[in-house]
């Protein structure tokens with residue numbers, strides 16, 4: 001099938017492009033390179049530098065490339081920024097996405113795979129999280145993702161769109177061969193920052209919060225390998241054959257890992273100390289977030305390959321050690 005990957009030059013999108021090709025499909029990429037890296041996508045993959053909300057341009061690509069399924073990864077994803085500049089998030093993550101969906105419906109392309117997030121749950125009352133738990137985002141980022149989830153339900157009903165929305169936990173790691181990986185600017189994620197602290201590329205890590213009600217006092221998260229995430233997006237294709245259906249899946253390994261455990265894993269994998277200072281809690285961080293991914297594991301032909309934090313960090317280290325300046329070098 002011909003798969004349009006919107007945001008295919010970004011972190012998760014670029015890994016998905018590879019997995020789509022490995023599964024025997026034909027990836028086509030749209031990315032405006034606001035955050036993505038051209039070098040993250042192989043030169044032989046059709047690449048369009050357009051905005052996802054440009055309905056005329058997107059519509060033409062859908063027709064010219066005979067697109068069967070659209071995957072959408074292009075979103076702003078800095079929680080703090082979303083609090084300070086909500087309009088940026090509503091326009092890009094909601095309004096532009098609605099433009100993409102309108103272009104699809106106008107051209108009769110009715111299969112959609114959407115990157116959602118565990119941030120749609122807000123501060124959950126119980127762990128692990130199952131898909132049926134209440135969604136009450138605590139920041140505009142999570143809210144914009146939930147808004148799109150809700151729009152998708154309406155479009156399924158009204159227009160026969162079939163869709164899957166994946167609620168990601170903490171995407172981490174890099175391609176097995178170390179040729180593509182995480183390169184955000186600014187970087188805010190724990191694993192790349194810990195690796196860069198270990199190598200001395202960045203200052204010591206700040207460990208945000210040591211007084212959480214967790215076994216070692218630091219936050220628990222569910223780190224899931226970016227290639228495992230990507231493979232779920234492809235495993236869902238058969239489900240989208242039925243018009244008007246919609247699916248929501250949590251994607252995580254189900255294993256809670258603390259910040260201190262991540263630091264230990266980085267030290268073990270790199271053979272270097274991670275210098276860090278203990279800092280106050282970061283605003284908006286829930287103490288624990290981890291998934292019950294039974295629905296994806298049983299409902300899709302999908303298995304987690306990277307089950308432990310060390311194997312995930314090992315792939316990240318392969319990428320970062322070979323590319324200390326990311327795609328800049």
Ligand code: UDP
Pocket residue numbers: 170188189190191193205206207208209219220221259282285
């Ligand atoms: N974290 C930290 N120092 C950092 C970045 C992150 O202690 O410099 C912690 C953060 O408080 C959270 C966990 O690491 O508990 C994962 O944060 P990240 O930003 O990677 O992902 P998030 O869970 O916010 O999506």
